[in-house]
Amino acid sequence: MLLEAKQIGFRYERDRWVLRGVDISIQSGEIVGLVGPSGFGKSTLCRILAGYEKPYEGQVLLDGAPLPASGFHPVQLVFQHPEKAVNPRWRMSRTLAEGGALDESLLGQLGIQQEWLGRFPNELSGGELQRFCVARALNPQTRFLLADEMTAMLDTITQAQIWQVVKEVARRENLGVLVISHEKNLIHRLCTRVVDLTITNEKT
Amino acid sequence: MNRRQKTLITTVCAALLLIGVIASALLIGDEWIATNFEIKNEPPSLAHPFGTDWLGRDMLARTVKGLSVSIGVGVIAATASAVIALILGMLAATMGKAVDNAISWLIDLLLGVPHLVALILISFTLGGGLKGVVVGIALTHWPSLARVIRAEVMQLRSAEYVLISRKLGKSRWWIASRHILPHMIPQLLVGFVLLFPHAILHEASISFLGLGLSPHQPAIGIILSESMRYLTSGMWWLAFFPGISLLMIVRAFDILGENLRKLTDPHSAHQ
Numbered sequence: 001m002l003l004e005a006k007q008i009g010f011r012y013e014r015d016r017w018v019l020r021g022v023d024i025s026i027q028s029g030e031i032v033g034l035v036g037p038s039g040f041g042k043s044t045l046c047r048i049l050a051g052y053e054k055p056y057e058g059q060v061l062l063d064g065a066p067l068p069a070s071g072f073h074p075v076q077l078v079f080q081h082p083e084k085a086v087n088p089r090w091r092m093s094r095t096l097a098e099g100g101a102l103d104e105s106l107l108g109q110l111g112i113q114q115e116w117l118g119r120f121p122n123e124l125s126g127g128e129l130q131r132f133c134v135a136r137a138l139n140p141q142t143r144f145l146l147a148d149e150m151t152a153m154l155d156t157i158t159q160a161q162i163w164q165v166v167k168e169v170a171r172r173e174n175l176g177v178l179v180i181s182h183e184k185n186l187i188h189r190l191c192t193r194v195v196d197l198t199i200t201n202e203k204t
Numbered sequence: 205m206n207r208r209q210k211t212l213i214t215t216v217c218a219a220l221l222l223i224g225v226i227a228s229a230l231l232i233g234d235e236w237i238a239t240n241f242e243i244k245n246e247p248p249s250l251a252h253p254f255g256t257d258w259l260g261r262d263m264l265a266r267t268v269k270g271l272s273v274s275i276g277v278g279v280i281a282a283t284a285s286a287v288i289a290l291i292l293g294m295l296a297a298t299m300g301k302a303v304d305n306a307i308s309w310l311i312d313l314l315l316g317v318p319h320l321v322a323l324i325l326i327s328f329t330l331g332g333g334l335k336g337v338v339v340g341i342a343l344t345h346w347p348s349l350a351r352v353i354r355a356e357v358m359q360l361r362s363a364e365y366v367l368i369s370r371k372l373g374k375s376r377w378w379i380a381s382r383h384i385l386p387h388m389i390p391q392l393l394v395g396f397v398l399l400f401p402h403a404i405l406h407e408a409s410i411s412f413l414g415l416g417l418s419p420h421q422p423a424i425g426i427i428l429s430e431s432m433r434y435l436t437s438g439m440w441w442l443a444f445f446p447g448i449s450l451l452m453i454v455r456a457f458d459i460l461g462e463n464l465r466k467l468t469d470p471h472s473a474h475q
Contacts (some may be wrong), residue, residue, distance in 0.1 A: 050371065051371060052367060052371070070373070070375075071373045072372060072373035073373070077371070079364055079368075083366075084363065084365065085364045085365050085368055086364045086365055089386055089387065098369060098372055098374070099372040099373075100373075136368075137374075176209075178252075
C-alpha cells in the first residue's frame with residue numbers, strides 16, 4: 001500500500017500558511033523519519049495524514065483513493081501526550097478494547113502488566129499509559145502508524161523497548177511507519193529514509 | 205477510616221434523613237393534624253415538640269407533611285428540568301449550527317424573562333395546583349444548566365480521546381453515549397442539587413401568591429406564608445421549626461449531591 005500526500009497546503013489563520021506544497025509518500029513496510037524545527041508543521045502534517053484535519057490545498061491518497069471519512073481509519077496517529085489520549089473515566093482494559101480485538105502477545109511485548117488493565121489512567125505513569133496508546137493503535141486493521149514524538153517523554157530503555165516492538169510488528173504486518181522525533185540518534189537507528197520539512201515545505 | 209468511607213457514611217445519613225421524612229409523612233394520617241381548639245397556640249412542649257398553631261394542629265406533623273410535599277415537588281420539577289437541560293444541551297452541541305442557534309436562542313429568551321413571571325404564566329395557564337407548579341418549575345429552570353452542559357460537551361468533543369475514538373471507527377451515537385454522557389453525570393448531579401432549593405423556594409413563592417398549591421396541601425411554603433400573620437403576636441415557633449427543617453432538607457440534598465459527585469469521580473477513588 002502507498003500513503004501519499006500531494007501538494008498539501010494548510011493554515012490555521014488567513015495568510016499564515018503552516019504547510020505549502022508539501023509532498024510526502026510512505027510505502028508499506030517502510031519506516032520514514034520526519035524532521036524539522038519546531039513550528040514547521042510536522043504535527044499538523046501528521047494530523048492531516050491521519051484525517052484529523054482537512055488540508056486547504058492538495059489531497060491525501062491511500063493507494064490512489066481518498067481516505068475513508070468514517071469507520072476504522074487505516075492511518076492511526078499516536079499522540080505525544082498519552083494522558084489526553086485516554087478517557088480518564090475508563091479502566092485501561094476498556095480503552096484497549098475500544099479499537100477492537102487485539103493480539104494478546106503484544107501486551108506482554110510492550111511490557112503491559114495484567115494488573116494495569118483494571119486501573120484508571122490517573123493510576124498509571126505517562127510511560128505506562130503510552131504503551132497502552134501504542135497497543136491500541138497497533139490494531140490488526142491499521143495499515144500506517146504515525147508516531148508524533150511518541151516516545152519523547154520516556155526513558156531510553158523504555159523507548160528502545162517500545163520501538164523494538166513497533167519495528168517488529170511493522171515488519172510482520174507490513175505496516176508503514178512515520179516517525180517524528182527531535183532525537184537524531186533515534187531517527188538514524190530506526191528509519192530507512194528521512195524527510196526534512198525545511199526542504200519540502202515551501203511556505204512563504 | 206479513610207475519606208471515602210466517611211463520604212459514604214454521610215451520604216447514607218443524608219439519604220436516610222430524606223427517606224425518613226417522606227416515610228413518616230406517609231405514615232402520619234389526617235387525624236394527626238385534626239383541629240383541636242383546646243390546645244391552640246401552644247408553645248413547644250414534650251407533647252407537641254414544634255408547638256401547635258391557631259387551630260390547635262400539631263406543628264411537627266404539619267411540618268413533616270409539608271416537607272414531603274415540598275420534597276416531592278422539588279424532586280420531580282428539578283429532575284424534569286435537569287433532563288430537559290441535558291437533552292437540549294447535548295443536542296445543541298452535537299447536532300450542528302442550526303440546532304445550536306435555535307436552542308441558544310431559546311436559552312437566552314428564557315433567561316431574559318424573570319423566572320417568577322414565566323412560572324406564573326405557565327402555572328396559571330395550566331390551572332395552578334400541583335401539576336401547574338411542577339410543569340412551571342420544570343420548564344423555567346433548565347436554561348442555565350443547559351448552557352453549562354452545552355459548553356462542556358463542546359469542550360469534550362474536541363478532546364483527543366474523543367477524536368481518536370472517531371478514527372477507531374466509532375459512530376457519533378456510540379461516542380455520545382459512552383464518552384460524553386458519563387462525563388456529564390457529575391455536572392448533572394451538581395446542577396440538580398442547585399436546582400432543588402430553587403424549585404422549593406419558587407414553589408413556596410408561587411403558592412404564597414395564590415397561584416400554586418392550594419392551602420389544603422400544606423407545603424412548607426404555605427406553612428411559612430401563613431405563619432407570617434402570627435409572628436407579630438409572638439408565635440415564633442410557627443415559622444422557626446418549619447424554616448429550620450427546610451434548611452436541613454436542602455442541606456441534606458446538598459451533601460448528597462456533592463458526595464455522589466465525589467464518589468463517581470475516579471480522581472478521588474483512593475482518598
